[in-house]
Amino acid sequence: MFEKVLIANRGEIALRIHRACRDMGIKTVAVHSTADANAMNVRLADESVCIGPPPARQSYLNIPAILSAATITGADAIHPGIGFLSENADFAEVVAEHGFTFIGPKPEHIRVMGDKVHAKAAAKKLGIPTLPGSGGALRSVDEAVAAAREIGYPALLKAVSGGGGRGMKLARDDDELRALLPLAQAEAQAAFADDSVYLERFLDRPRHIEIQLLGDGNGAVVHLGERDCSLQRLHQKVLEETPSPGLDDAGRQKITGIAVKALKELGYQSAGTIEFLYQDGEFSFIEMNTRLQVEHSITEAVSGIDLVREQLRIAAGEPLGYGQSDIHLRGHAIECRINAERAEDFRPSPGRITEYHAPGGPGVRVDSGLYQGYEVPPYYDSLISKLVIYGGDREECLMRLRRALEEYVIGGIDTTIALHQRLAENAEFQAGTYDIGWLERMLSRSA
């Protein structure tokens, strides 16, 4: 096993990885920008190195600085965390070239899944259901129209190298498509320095359901059930739960079986997630995330498996050591992403934490680097705490969620705790009858 791991990330996920390392007796190196010198993960780390100024490009995305930090601290492995360099295949390669272990999948798997069109093709080849769409990048308006007619309207234009909804346009007919294609290409070019876009059938009220998988790179693969991440705003997940209130056992059996079979064929290594749209009993591949995910903790709550520990074990060359039949998912778990934003208009709210009281007691887990006196910096994403609630069933979980939210106090800045309280009290959410458009409709109704 590794002796010292460098954590190339920040915030709650860096703290999460630090905890997994310390739980295994592994020393940690925190790298940080000047803006994060007082962050909890830096304070707790065995060693820390400041790698640059606040802008991520000069610090958390600064590959030479991170490798130099690994060199001077004598780390033997690097965990990229979530975001930043976690899905950068070149980084995974250069880490290995410099004699460090990259804690994550094989670079080729990161690479193929990083490109939407290739990923979709690969998924098809692996027997994963996908949405009907144009094979690849659209080369002309006519090609687009032809493809759209075959797929059927309404059809969605998407950026090949895209994500987070940028470059997405919905066309209801030929004329709209002709008008929107250049816009979509321009947006894609601006956002991703690549103007290629493709077409896909549009689903009007799908759920976002994803399957958590673990593979050891030697053919052993298990799934840890699904997560329902349909509660989204601007394509950002807000609250996730497992199991999904919208999926029955038959559907679960079917899709997890397909996912496990696919990753076995791929020889996938480390933790990975396949995201699907789910509507009318049909799953359609969205993308595969070749990394840990923010919401991994709800899977840990129902499976009892520490996913970061498994990533470390697998990266160290250990076999998975258990099969699907050894995995028992029990109870229900919900994660609330608490952001430093005004609950009303989601305006970012960085600043000093003047009072802090985290909820506790049974069934409550808090992953957060917050403390009284900490300054939330304005440079990075606004996730400041993950509240993870476990209950024997969904009802108990929802009751406990309300209790934990009423206990949680973060003073000095605005947070989205109030939004989660609204959700916890919402009848439709309680009924579990929501799709990926529901939250935005709910918010616009109340606005």
Add this chain to the structure above:
Amino acid sequence: MFEKVLIANRGEIALRIHRACRDMGIKTVAVHSTADANAMNVRLADESVCIGPPPARQSYLNIPAILSAATITGADAIHPGIGFLSENADFAEVVAEHGFTFIGPKPEHIRVMGDKVHAKAAAKKLGIPTLPGSGGALRSVDEAVAAAREIGYPALLKAVSGGGGRGMKLARDDDELRALLPLAQAEAQAAFADDSVYLERFLDRPRHIEIQLLGDGNGAVVHLGERDCSLQRLHQKVLEETPSPGLDDAGRQKITGIAVKALKELGYQSAGTIEFLYQDGEFSFIEMNTRLQVEHSITEAVSGIDLVREQLRIAAGEPLGYGQSDIHLRGHAIECRINAERAEDFRPSPGRITEYHAPGGPGVRVDSGLYQGYEVPPYYDSLISKLVIYGGDREECLMRLRRALEEYVIGGIDTTIALHQRLAENAEFQAGTYDIGWLERMLSRSA
């Protein structure tokens, strides 16, 4: 189910009960002394009533004030918590007489188990193994000597109405016994206003192992396994774990079977614990606690059952609703009692909390009312936080325990965190080969 529960206690256990109530949607009433006006359980409660000045006799033991508070707030049940009035049979009766539900056992069970001699007799009658000893209170020195010779030296003098080691004297021969009997009686008189003492065989290196039980008062009784509470100082538990590293499955089967059978015969209601000394494969009854225990949380960690919720359900007249076969104990859990005391000499250290950071992440539960700025009052016991660690096995649990302790910061006062860190690093503790004398021997060696 109850609509509003008055919590007649303070500190972490009052907060624990508040959380269980809120998890069930029950409103809470906190009663508090003037010294606890800013306590977290008071802040979080739906309603609060100041019932007296700091001395417990005038507040937390002030039955008229507590009943008046229940009346003016319209509570329908009272949870006595731990200590204070929790094992006061008269209180349980008067609560019922005033039309409130007492959340706990039937008064007669509290009464019989509250008197050591009657408890031991009752235990014998229920088929629970007990230590050979004088039938009851010793009326003369000669009677004591005769009893001691029959029991065999060394023999232990204990107060009939005693507890916490006061009134206890160890006699190695007749002369010592003659000399110690009056001392023991005097101590017992001073501590418990009752000078009656009795004799029991003395075990030189027993473990303290207790069985957690739940009964619904209608014959349904289950056990939730054992807790090993052998790590004690001055008869006060310091750290508890489950399962016990000193007990094998056969022994566990045997003693849990005896305990369940006994409480079925008794028709016991609510949560209860039977404490045993365990040496050379033999269990000997110490006492039965007819209440919740501080260390109940490690049982919750391995069983997934919320013990306070079960107390509330049972008190509301609900049946247990599950059998022994429905209970699956998995993994390993350890509780550290963190006290406001200097780790070196255990001198109490009340005062203002100047900085507070609780550990988090997977497998870590913190039950504490501490927050930055809180004043730990000097009037009550020094328990300020319970750190409860869960792991898939004992090794994982111990690793995580070390991690959590290194994360935990309580500034401004002295705490016993450092003691727990020493324990976590101690080879004998890691090996699990300790008895109830081990901790004090370890401390005296290092002193």
Add this chain to the structure above:
Amino acid sequence: MKFGGSRPKLAPDPGLIRSLAKLLDETGLSEIEYEADGQRIHVARQAAVLATSAASVAPSALEKPTVAAPAGANGAAHHGANGHDHPGTLKAPLVGVAYLAAEPGMPPYVRVGDTVAEGQTLLIIEAMKVMNQIRAPQAGRVTHVYVGDAEPVEYGSALMLIE
């Protein structure tokens, strides 16, 4: 005491308050305000009761109430054990329900402005069906009645002010 809400308990530091009051005298200022770590204290020339938002946190603490009513205003009547450090403040010696008159419909024992003799009955607190007569600790004039008839009181609740 709080009923059916859950506002943070208010815990002003009387010593601090007195010293700030002295400072007002010295300096002839009309107000002093000080804020730190989620605590704020504000004293004004004519105000007597002060409020700090508690050092820490209550579920509702994100909107933190700070009462700054003059002494004896009803807003302050519920601070119970807190505040009301005037030596002439009569505080509830036990938890119960306060009655200002011997029986419903009868005139109250005392009214604001009344002069009372030491030992004179001022009100009754009912606890566990027992009517406890609360008597004047010293002679004086009743300048404030903080508690309403048939209103629950906790230990230390301010009942009346006798000067």
Add this chain to the structure above:
Amino acid sequence: MKFGGSRPKLAPDPGLIRSLAKLLDETGLSEIEYEADGQRIHVARQAAVLATSAASVAPSALEKPTVAAPAGANGAAHHGANGHDHPGTLKAPLVGVAYLAAEPGMPPYVRVGDTVAEGQTLLIIEAMKVMNQIRAPQAGRVTHVYVGDAEPVEYGSALMLIE
């Protein structure tokens, strides 16, 4: 930067330090110390670098180190991004290993007391096998060398003081 320990990062507030320094002038005091909520700041007439124990908490925070060495003492050399706000402080522009001489055994590029010209090479920072020459941003006299030969430096580490 910390190696193999885990002391809290030190984050003194330069503004506060300057104002306290002014106060020393005004008042002719030789020292001012102020402590609150786990922070302590201490300024003394001859001292330049100050240390606060961070507002919050580190694993080792129960015994909290407070460095109060004069500027340029080695104790201060590791504050990296923190401290060293003197305008003449040369800070590491990248993470790596500092070398004070072109090769082992050779004389260092500069010594304390040397006068240097703008653009003159002062030391080398090796990062990813590349030797990066660190040059003088302006002419001046080297009054302190904070970093040792072959010593790792993080971004923002104080290297030298040029006045």
